[in-house]
Amino acid sequence: MRESAPNLPDLPEGPGLRRFEADAAFDAGGLVSAPVSLLVEVAATGRAVALAVGTPGEVSRHPGASSARVVGLAGSVILPGLVNAHTHLDLTHLGPRPHDPEEGFVAWVERVRAGRRQEDDGIAESVRQGVGLCLAGGTVAVGDIAGAPGGRPTVAALRALREGPLAGVSFVEFFAAGALRDRALGRLDVFLEEHAGELAAGSLVRAGLQPHAPNTVEPAGYEHAVALARRYGLALCTHLAETVEEREFIAGARGPQRALLERVGAWEDRLLGVFGRGLHPIDHLAPILERAPFLVAHVNDCPDGARLSVLARAGVSVAYCPRASAYFGAPGHFGAHRYREMMDAGINVCLGTDSIVNLPSEAADGSRGGMSVLDEMRLLVERDGVDARTALAMGTTNGARALGLDEAGFLLGAGRRLAGLVAVPVGRDRQAPTPTLETAILGGGPPRLLLIGK
Ligand SMILES: [Zn+2]
Numbered sequence: 001m002r003e004s005a006p007n008l009p010d011l012p013e014g015p016g017l018r019r020f021e022a023d024a025a026f027d028a029g030g031l032v033s034a035p036v037s038l039l040v041e042v043a044a045t046g047r048a049v050a051l052a053v054g055t056p057g058e059v060s061r062h063p064g065a066s067s068a069r070v071v072g073l074a075g076s077v078i079l080p081g082l083v084n085a086h087t088h089l090d091l092t093h094l095g096p097r098p099h100d101p102e103e104g105f106v107a108w109v110e111r112v113r114a115g116r117r118q119e120d121d122g123i124a125e126s127v128r129q130g131v132g133l134c135l136a137g138g139t140v141a142v143g144d145i146a147g148a149p150g151g152r153p154t155v156a157a158l159r160a161l162r163e164g165p166l167a168g169v170s171f172v173e174f175f176a177a178g179a180l181r182d183r184a185l186g187r188l189d190v191f192l193e194e195h196a197g198e199l200a201a202g203s204l205v206r207a208g209l210q211p212h213a214p215n216t217v218e219p220a221g222y223e224h225a226v227a228l229a230r231r232y233g234l235a236l237c238t239h240l241a242e243t244v245e246e247r248e249f250i251a252g253a254r255g256p257q258r259a260l261l262e263r264v265g266a267w268e269d270r271l272l273g274v275f276g277r278g279l280h281p282i283d284h285l286a287p288i289l290e291r292a293p294f295l296v297a298h299v300n301d302c303p304d305g306a307r308l309s310v311l312a313r314a315g316v317s318v319a320y321c322p323r324a325s326a327y328f329g330a331p332g333h334f335g336a337h338r339y340r341e342m343m344d345a346g347i348n349v350c351l352g353t354d355s356i357v358n359l360p361s362e363a364a365d366g367s368r369g370g371m372s373v374l375d376e377m378r379l380l381v382e383r384d385g386v387d388a389r390t391a392l393a394m395g396t397t398n399g400a401r402a403l404g405l406d407e408a409g410f411l412l413g414a415g416r417r418l419a420g421l422v423a424v425p426v427g428r429d430r431q432a433p434t435p436t437l438e439t440a441i442l443g444g445g446p447p448r449l450l451l452i453g454k
Pocket residue numbers: 086087088145239297354355
């Protein structure tokens with residue numbers, strides 16, 4: 001029988017040696033040790049290096065072990081810091097909101113457009129709030145989409161992200177279709193020219209570009225993004241194959257996405273030669289994806305092996321957002337997500353939460369794990385019976401690879417520079433004193449961040 005999860009002790013701050021003692025530790029490679037002791041040196045710069053990892057007896061033999069501050073975590077398991085590869089922290093102020101998929105995606109987008117903040121101060125505050133909710137759930141790295149309200153790119157989200165301890169990429173988003181295309185691309189050019197130094201400066205948070213989606217950015221806009229990414233050394237991300245509305249628009253140049261372009265004054269008849277060629281969104285974008293390493297978000301709509309092969313050939317990473325997919329009713333439209341087949345085909349699939357708007361109400365509550373990647377992993381294990389180790393890889397090393405971070409920082413071995421450490425309280429089970437990773441994912445309490453490395 002499991003007793004209630006223990007309260008975690010206060011954590012030491014500042015530089016020095018720490019020794020974390022827990023029931024077990026797991027990483028994407030599987031069980032690291034049970035019980036486990038992790039001796040970590042934290043430098044004044046915030047850099048954290050694992051000096052010794054193993055059973056308490058093994059780690060005690062390390063010369064630094066006796067002088068380390070001990071953090072006792074009985075009843076918990078330790079995991080590497082988690083990676084949220086696709087989120088929109090500038091929407092955090094909107095909070096979780098219910099949605100009826102029958103209403104359609106465009107109605108939802110219009111509500112978010114109307115509610116999103118336009119001013120830099122408000123955007124920065126929303127991102128800071130989001131950073132807090134990421135840290136609350138043990139996330140140490142993010143792929144964050146920095147929206148361009150009213151078509152105006154801004155560095156506000158990147159700056160706010162760089163103020164905090166998270167690593168990752170801030171992808172500046174843009175729309176570029178029809179009559180608004182050239183002006184949008186011109187604004188982007190000016191923005192990048194103006195902020196080139198600042199964008200290139202960060203080591204912990206890099207800058208990236210996000211052409212929003214195939215239905216709002218013409219192929220010429222994507223071509224332009226690829227060229228800009230090369231010139232300024234930027235990472236690339238885009239939404240892809242997310243909704244039925246996108247599929248309808250790319251194939252037939254009709255439906256609610258066309259109506260949206262008409263409403264904002266972007267529609268031009270020449271777009272009938274750009275869209276409406278009967279192509280699936282993946283085929284439509286394939287020539288672009290083959291030219292540069294893209295992180296593509298969602299890919300709920302991947303109807304067959306041929307499209308899967310297109311993605312594999314292009315070498316994309318896929319950020320699958322399981323709870324967001326369910327929220328928008330994607331499985332009902334497209335069937336179960338093909339993330340397992342994607343991984344079998346060699347595609348790097350990682351996890352994202354998407355924005356807080358599409359998450360359940362507890363995502364706004366830090367004490368319940370906030371915007372938790374562990375909750376995404378739980379859905380895969382619980383609903384799909386995914387192997388717990390695969391789920392952990394998707395939420396750690398795969399996400400790191402997708403964001404261009406050092407994957408080694410998400411593995412718990414001696415000598416490794418750690419991106420972070422997370423404790424998941426599982427309680428103590430007298431029948432099975434060694435908790436499994438599956439127990440921690442399925443039945444563990446909200447994760448708590450033990451350490452975040454720089
Ligand atoms: Zn998104």
